[in-house]
Amino acid sequence: MIPAYAPAVRKLIHEVADNIMMPRFQQLALDEIVEKMPGDLVTVIDRESEARLTEGLLAILPDSRVVGEEATAADPSLLDRIGEGVVWIVDPLDGTANYAEGKWPFAIMVALAIDGVTEAGFVYDPVKKRMCEAVAGVGAFVNGERITARSTGQPLPVGALPNRFLTDEERQDFERRMEGRFLPVPIPGCAGEQYPRLVLGENDVALFWRALPWDHAPGALFLTEAGGRIARFDGTPYRVDDRRTGLIAAASPALWDEAAKILVG
Template sequence: MHALHAGADALMRRIGRDVLMAHFQKLEAGQIEEKAPDDYVTIADKESEALLIEGLTALLPGSHVVGEEGVAADASLILRATEGAAWIVDPLDGTGNFAAGRTPFAMMVALAQGGVVQAGWILDPVGGRMCHAVLGGGAYVDGQRITARPTGGAQPIGALATRYLPDDVRASVMARSEGHITIADIPHCAGEQYPRLALGTNDLALFWRAMPWDHAPGALFLEEAGGRIARIDGKPYRLGDDRPGLLAAASPQLWDEAAERLFG
């Protein structure tokens, strides 16, 4: 796994530098497309994913890639996320931020075997921070092992992504959190939100959409750091289960308290 990590790390850093940073704040109008309302794709997403496919499959012969843009072109590809050795790839997470010329944005990669995530990587191309995790082997930031830590605030600080919640769920969550959870701005980038949970910036995060490229790397990173992510009903998050609704927290205790507060 060490050689694989070194290869993935080097590949992602190179693509981050040569593609993402090369296009950042330099996009032309024709290089940005809207796949759906408020869902963008840029030339950088496409170039990054093509290079990740080439590089990752070379690192692990016999593996295949399930990438966000590949699935956008052929929805059936998502079924391969739980087959064999699968790289789960978000070539540019936070595309809306990137297209607007602002941070944060990230590149995210996970390696799954038979539907079980074995390793994950989250690169911040601007600052160069690499978050990495290995199943049963811990969570690391730039090679240093870390343990998730709560913010220590009088109330838990929660990044609640309520935008995609059904209206009734949103109203209930906001009412239940008032006076009990300090609401933080969301970064519109899962590749930034997961590090915030592990590094003491936020205590909680609520996600509604659960696409594998948004969560497979970060979920492993958070849990290997000692945090918890699960379905709202407490069932484990598993690759291949794309039902909506995920609650993440910097510790299991915070998760239990938040689940009771928001949904109990």
């Protein structure tokens, strides 16, 4: 059954989108966008959204903790106990670079994990007003309608397969493995859009080099509950407290196996 807290979480996410995020979309001043580190932006909206989400989520489950992207940037030790107890995992603005440029896609993402296992996930697209939601053992839903992942049906798997974090040597090997075996498509720069693409029949496979929990906890559960698969390169199931890099996600277990055979060997 759907957890009793789910309606309150949806309401909170909609409130943040409507009152904080969308009124400032395409309205940010240059001094409201800064680099946390080279190539990694943060805006005033990230911080305001996370503050409101944190306040609201703690009110919904008072005995919980919140691990948010921006709070963790200030205090990395927050990740040390992410696998213990009842923890909300928050990405207050996934796709910050897109939002800062005044373009779609971007999303709000929230997950609830208990002892390192994701129990519920929420991925909200404020532009499309699309709420992707999942509950472990219950299923995946888009705006309240149950959904099952489907492939694109293309002759070759449609893959969002970035090579940004690879060395030149790794990139050459990667491209050699991919050649003629995937139909490559651009990545959206937003995990909150990439996971729905896998479920909705737009992409078959996605590769993620970084595996930060706020980027993947909600979407990974949504994909899995819809019938897809996500795992580490060695096939280990995804957990929020596993700090290794690298994930392969696919619209079905069979597509995952095919992709892993090509990409990992």
